[in-house]
Amino acid sequence: MNPYTTYFERHREQHLAELKEWLSIPSISALSEHKEDVRRAAEWLKDALTAAGLEHVTLNETDGHPILTADHLHAEGAPTLLIYGHYDVQPVDPLNLWETPPFEPSERDGKLYARGATDDKGQVFLHVKALEAILKQEGRLPVNVKLCIEGEEEISSPNLVQFLDDNAQDLAADAVLISDTSLLERGKPAISTGLRGLCSIEVSLNTANTDLHSGSFGGGVPNALHAIVSLLNSLHDEQTGRVLVDGFYDGVLPLTEEMRGELSKMDYDEEKLKADLGLDTLFGEEGYSFLERTGVRPTLELNGVYGGFQGEGTKTVIPKEAHAKITCRLVANQDPHDVLAKIERHLREHTPAGAKLTLVPGETAFAFNIDPSHPFLQKAADAYETVYGVRALFTKDGGSIPIIEAFSRVLNAPVVLMGFGLPDENLHAPNEHFNLENFDKGLLTLVQYLKTV
Template sequence: MRTYLDAHKHSHLDALKEILRVPSVSTSPEHAGDVQALAEHLRNHLESIGLKKATVHSTPGHPIVTAEWLHAPDAPTVLIYGHYDVQPADPLELWETPPFEPTLKGDRLYARGASDDKGQSFIHVCALEAWLATEQRLPVNVKILLEGEEEIGSPNLVPFLEENKVWCACDTVLVSDTAMFGKNQPSITVGLRGLAYLEVHVEGPTRDLHSGVYGGAAPNPATILNDMLSQCIDLKTGKILIPGFYDEVIELTKAEQEALHALPFSMDTYTKAIGIEEVVGEPEYTVHERVSSRPTFDVNGLWGGYQGEGAKTVLPAKAGAKVSMRLVPNQDPQSTADKFKSFIHSIAPPSVRVNVINHHGGSPVVMDLTSDPIQKAAQAFKEVYQTEVFFTREGGSIPIIADFKRVLGVDSVLMGFGLNEDGLHSPNESFSIEDFYRGREVSARFLAHMASDGTEN
């Protein structure tokens, strides 16, 4: 197996580059054709390596790609999930290389989607290819499910799961869309925060107004919006001020706290890595706790008024913001969104009109780190990376993980190969070539271990 993987390093990398060249931006209608084209390309590739019934499924949005290999009687079934859509590349001027022309620089491959999630998902495709090419079989039954809407909240994936529950049935779901704890330090994510994502629109005058003629009397939607948002969080204490926000929050157990405290951490390294002087947030919690196990409130975007070069003295007629709240176990995305919406309307002055749009959300999830699939994933990581594996919680959200549990009744294995330095959702996103190569062997070994009853190594 390793001989085959070593011999096909370059062909696997070339195949990944071909996928990365497609601008499969799910948020942009102008890229709908690119998303469709990549779905068809993936179907053909899965078929070419020996998987069966490779299919592109139409949805009201972007397609879902599935394939299977179900010829391992009495062996477990692993559903491999990934997404082939990507975030927009904006702002383009901050990219040092073209976002959709994959570029090797040192030991990293730069392109939008290199890590999130084309590169990580393709690792498993390469592992399946290696098994089928060398053994003409897989050690377990495998189903592949690749979606094109993860970056917009997976609106059509849950209906697909519910309508195809029989086909989707499995013993565990394998997902690579997370990060390792650090370079050469593999980790398995056993907890994810949830998400509530909303948009706020504030309207005042019927048109932009001259600030010299109307300033001081006419309401300014930009100023009012910023004031309302500032009332949602106390920046000194890090506490979120939305009424009832913490009502459902479950505090970490002592054992969970100890596990987080045991993880190595350097404040100096952390602050230098992201170019800040000091951290913010709730001082009574460690940085690990703040970014993985505490809820948050963040403004993700603001607009209103003149944005061009030079000066233009106007009072904007409209202003807007995009807001996200990361949630922890027992918090409900819809309930949290409702609390935010109610609070914003309660503090809005009568001089403006306010509209709050709830875009999408996802529930938080925590997995049992002692489960058989997670332990076998750790074994595969340890064999390849030659070091102990950390079990961590991650601050990001993968809403579909909770849906897999709810609809299919199974937990997921979050086998991430990314690094925090990959720059997900940012200009100059990249992926470690070494981890791409090693990941293929980890995936291949995991499938082998899943076929074992645990009595042999």
């Protein structure tokens, strides 16, 4: 038997008790009333890393919440891994939907329930205990490690990029290791080789200087709602699903047969998806599967459209203004600032007569992409196979984690996304949880990776 299996079995209850203690700290970075709780969570982790045997454990102050760094650099000639994660968590609303209090961790049905259980305290904790286990069992690590754990990921990491720029030499590594993603499903590990970028914009249209009575003015003056519907409808081809913004697809690489083959291995059931969502049909860019549309193709989506009377009953007015919120998910080689400029130009060129347009650009983030043949990723897939009995598939994820692209770019290092969550663990939602099967296997997988990378 693997000696680490015995070790983790012997210490399992102790480890879970420690994790529950950390999860009980409401480190909600978005809410100012929890500022001290966020610091308490950082200090708890600092103590845990020190006890695990890590060195130079430091809380680095920022304009927001502290960034924790540590290292253990005694493996001469071996590669250096930088482990990243975050100790802050999402707000818990709506509280009434939690079956047990979000900061009173509880176990049921082989799952640990608490805010932060899977995103990301539970997964960061796996790294702490994997490192501790090797140091206690063998007295030394097979690789050099550095850690950079922040407390602002849930509020878009406003201070981390500057910290990376200022400390690039100290944080330099051969690869960045992150556990903040998930398996495809139970027993089917995955390594993401791509995350989409992001840009957003808010649109406002104004017509008259006041709402008008539809009986007196209807049919004779511009209607802001009609105008915005027409404007937004110009963004897509209704038949093919393609975005009609000129130059939107510039730089988008064609989908290779190799990537299509890798995605097909996921054996995704689109009929089940439709049934689960109560849909008669799926929708999207013509010529692509659901996984291709949501993982490797760019999109433009309306997230909110509003204006006019929205109360109960009828109010016969012609609204003077209407609004929309738009976000785009972008892929490698798309510059979010360039895409925003093209969208702005399209909207201005297609603004209906009689309407005045106001645009407010929002957040931007570049896509992350990595070649799955990279040795650090292949070794990660091997480690999963050793523990799970199934080699990890290489996937493209539709979401955006902007800081991952920043790590790759600033440190010029490959990023290895070894997640141990599951897609249905309610991260960001009530009843967030972590399947303890992956808690156990995650520890063994990380040890295997550290010992063989």
